[in-house]
Amino acid sequence: MKLLQKTSRIYLFASLTIYVAVGIAFFWSIKYMIYDEVESRLKVEKRDFEAYVEEHDEWLDDAYFVENKIEVTPTHGNISDEVIFKDTVILNRYEGTLDPFRQVTFYASIDGDPHRVVIRKSMIQSYKLIEAISGIMIAFLALLMVGMFFFQRRLSGKIWQPFYESLANIKDFDWTKNKKLELPKSEITEFNELEDVMVKMASKMQHDYKSLKEFTENASHEMQTPLALINARVEQFIQTGDLGKEQTYWIEEIYHASRRISRLNQGLLLLAKIENQQFTDHENTDLSELAAAKLKDFEDIISHRNIQVNLHCDEKFIVNMSPALAEILIVNLVNNAIRHNHQNGELSIKTGTGFLEVSNTGNALRADPASLFNRFKKESASGESLGLGLAIVKQICDNYGLQIAYHNHESLHKIQISV
């Protein structure tokens, strides 16, 4: 839910509640005041009545002509002091409607006899007044609420404007580029503080990205050059020709070790680069097509080990990713499936919408399957394996939000990549 929507909603809800509560309270207070007024008039008439009865010791219906009805009925027993106010309705003689009245009932002795006296006052006018006042007040209140609602909306919109601009700029911000994050200045201190923090964070991110990028470049150069020198010297050395068996063995070891370091260095730097998201070019890559194409590079070794290949790559599996990484992903998966395969084994690649499966026959897994994608987790005893291939695959998958899973069914190992 959007911020403005949320505040509007809260505002609307709160103001409606207040509106209803105020409306009810208002109605009741008006009503109370009117009643109070009617009752005090009834009391005045009661006193008039009592004064009249005291003076004349009798009551004549026509003796005291008032707008109100005064009903006097003889009664029995003791006269109680209670005075009861009550709402009632009386049939209108002319219009046949029931009109509301307020009545006061009390007991008085007229000429020594107890009488019950009821004085009534019509409430028609009073009700009309209540209705009119309440109606007008409620209408004004509603107008005020609606006015406030729209005012608040506009105000919030205006106040939050710099926030939305900043948000848009932050969304567009790319830490792999050199362009600094720029946020609009606002009059509001909190927004300015937020802006300061964001700008600091962004420049820190850019700085970290850049320094890691430089590190990977430098490390690559600084390590590969001496390794190239070792390689070159070894090559020159073996040209001398008169090497004994032992020297040959040593030099071979040196050569192997240096090549291994070089590959290890490249592998680790590649991991660092992927982790640092240095591969910023994105393209819609069909992994299905790529897998089929890359498999051709492995033709020789596949036929050498007599591996049977089953390719089911009819459906496209399109991922928006760096083409270079897509290639590394596929090559590492295929390489892995061939390396851990046995002579006359099987290799199958299957793709469908949203998944790619590479499975191969091979020895049963000894290590914990969960640690399969960890760095330097080697399954094969052969010293040639670096233990980085699947870690790189996993890192690439993590970078693009792809799921990677390993399944094992008897001697069949399957790695599945899916969205």
Added chain:
Amino acid sequence: MKVLVVEDEKGLAESIVEYLTREGFICEVANTFWQADEKISLYQYDCTIVDLTLPDGDGFDIVQTLKKIAAATGIIIISARNTLEDKIKGLEIGSDDYMTKPFHLSELNARVKSLIRRRSFGGNNDMIWKEIRVQLQSRKVFIGEKEAILSKKEYDLLLYFLANTDVALTKESIAEHLWGDHMDSYDSLDMVYSHIKNLRKKILERGGKDYIQSIYGIGYKFTAP
């Protein structure tokens, strides 16, 4: 054939020069950007080998200058930077080849030779060694008068040998030449062996001599017996 080696690591430059000199090239070395800049403006080279990361400049600038003043020079970049962008950029601004460090001297040698051959004959000449004749244009191989039908890998292997005759080639360099560096599996060494066996057989069957000498623990040498 004159070759300029632009490389700041002196030892590596020395190795390259030594190796290429044995192969009959006349080599000169520039250890810095400015030396290289001076040399290319003063002399003509058939091929220039350029390292990208130099202490006082960028190898790409040398490639660009070379393209302007001496378009006939073949250019091979050697660099520790192995990103795709660098490779693409290198080829875009006019270098002919891009090799990632560490590389095999034999591979560099083969590429220099093939580059010069392409540049000077348009790939339209034959490679002849003793009774072996390779028609580069049509990719045909003759032993004496008889044609030998080679597989693609065998053909590549033969060319690699012919570019590096009388030199000990490591099994690894051959494997890498044939399959690139993603084939790091030890199987590739077995595969090298089987391709060499086939190639040797095909040459012998057509009356050639056995030129492929195996060197224990190291690899092979293509040389006159």
